[in-house]
Amino acid sequence: MGNAVAIIGTGQTRHGRRSDACYPDLVREAVTAALEDAGITLADIDGVVLGTMPSMMEGVSSTHFYFAEALGSVGKPVLKVETCGSTGQSIGHCGFFWVASGMADIVLVVGSEKMSEGDGQATMTTVFDPFFQRTFAAGAPGVFTMQSMEWMYRFGIPEEKGREAAALISVSNHDNAMDNPHAHIRMRVTMDEVKNARVITYPVRLLDVCPASDGACAVVFASQKAVRKSGRKPAWIRGLGFRGEEFFYGESDKAVWMSATEAAGEAYRQAGIRDPLKELDVAEVYNPFTYQEMIFYECFGFCPRGEAPDYVLRGTFLKGGELPCCPSGGTLCTNPIGATGLIRMAEAALQVTGKAGERQVEGAKLALSHAMGGVDQFNGITIVGSTL
């Protein structure tokens, strides 16, 4: 159905606190790395897609202007696509459709964020409407914790068990980040350290929460013709889905999260996946909070509803488990928001092309990548494979 599209190159910055680089420099760093990886030059690019978080986060509006030179997009067609935290997936989807439409052969997609120069939590509070929700919104942790509590209560998950599983997710993500040279937080943590860390919003503690990172990611999308010409090993786009739900937080059920469930369902249909736990080789789930990662596992059909903590504690999602999740260390260890969803996609592409280095999952052929955004409102999924 339609033209096939593949990722032929990815580039990431060294993520973290990057006071050595100005914001456009950061973008350029990722662009240069992606072009090098794809073995092409800016002249080969037919179009550029950019996405970041909202202007409040950047301190500049319409960042495609600010980054014009860094993107190499002067004199080129540009599309600016943004959907909040899910931006990284949405810009990837746009890159896919641009090539799939036949209007371009090679499209460069770039996501970025320099969180150290803004106030992330204040910005996220302005995603809420100014009349009803904003006055009690406490940035991201408030919302995600509410959701986690709702989920544990709904499925009768004992607090102890939830805590134990969340701590294991933190420990394993931190371990994985040690293998990823791009990761922001690179340190080992113990179960006890996670469980005794400072409370952020109960029961979520400091080590259950992602950092605020500076970073950028660039991905090169190519048509079949361009893939052949490049000689690069392609990561074919096998399925994509994006779903959003109501703006007002209280109007939808966040424990049985429809946007996450249906976005994955759509991507699975396109990729012909029936049993994701068996068929997927690796997943890069957008996990800024440990507890929330378990909700995603359930929504994506990796395990039955309410049973994610059991699967986690059994080691299903660890490196060497049945479905390794976030071998990169995930969002939990690196979160430059506008780039994060695209980093998930880039990591999935690296896995299925065997280029993930120390964090490679042996023989990975089919990988899921994901991002979430809005007030727990949007979910985007892309599935990439080593074959079409």
Added chain:
Amino acid sequence: MKRVAITHVAQSSGAESRESLMDFTYRVNKEILDKAGLRREEVGCIIAGSADVFHSGLSCANAFDWDGIGAFLKEGSRAEESAFSFIYGCMRILSGRYDTVLVTALVKGSENPDNDPVTGFYGDPFYLRPAGLNESVVAALQMRQYMERRGVTEEQCAKVAVKNLGNALFNPYADRKRRVSLEDVMNSERRYDPLKALECAPKSDGVVSVLLASEKRAKKLTKKPVWLQGYGSSMDHFHPGDRDLLNGRLPEAAKRAYAMAGIGNPRKEIDVAEVCEPYAFQELLWCEQLGFCGEGKGGTWIDSGASRMDGALPVNASGGVLATNPYPARGLYRIVEAALQLKGEAGEHQVGKPVRTALAHSTHGFGGQCHSVVILSA
């Protein structure tokens, strides 16, 4: 190659609306779905066109937009400028994966600060913003250069406002409705010398929708599909000082669109144009760069009356952006007005001549920093 058509359009008035943005959006979206006889569940995908914070008071505009555009649990996305949203919607159809895509752009300018402080945030906080640059300031610099270097007169620039505001009187959706004379424009307050108040666009409300469909589906949905024939876009450098404000990227964007549409002589082959002119003189400059008249001939071109509603190549029969300026949605308004002309459904502002090919143009940023050109045909 596959084809994509606009099957239906709907738009709100540009005047201040008493509805909340969500209701405002819903109303126009419902109208277009009713016209097409579709339920939102039957639409393949929905793309929003909207800008955040400074144009809406909210970060991540898509979060708020989602309910009103009917996208609950539907495939969708958002692009920041509405011409971007339009072409992204077209790409989704051309990919063969969707038969119908609804594109809706929305903004309530009446609830937000003036465009000058808002567009000031295009500049970086270190060099450009402290200098006080905004869209109007750069436009004033551009107009001064246009007059000095190309010999176009201030009166010729003012004539664009007289023409477009005159056209707007026939458009029920126009925001600024006022018959003005050349004298009125010339005597209106000097905002940013040489720009005068009536030469600057207002700040408007606006929700505008197009329903896109694949060739097969379009023929079932409507008797009058409007086909996408060409698209071209290009972006300029960030620093105004790095740019030649009179030699920007529009010729490049137009060239791409004309090449895709197979247009060799735009002056002859284009029947009607909707050009994004937030400042009166820009219509003349853009028309030169679109190839409607020679370089530096914008002034004599407006004098000739060619761009009037009854002229050889009517430009902004709708009244254009000078009459209605819902900033992030204004590009899609141009596309919708071009489509109405092609369908012969523009009502009192339908141009006299037969319309087979139409051009819609959108620009945003300082002095035409980014341009998109869309070619449509009946």
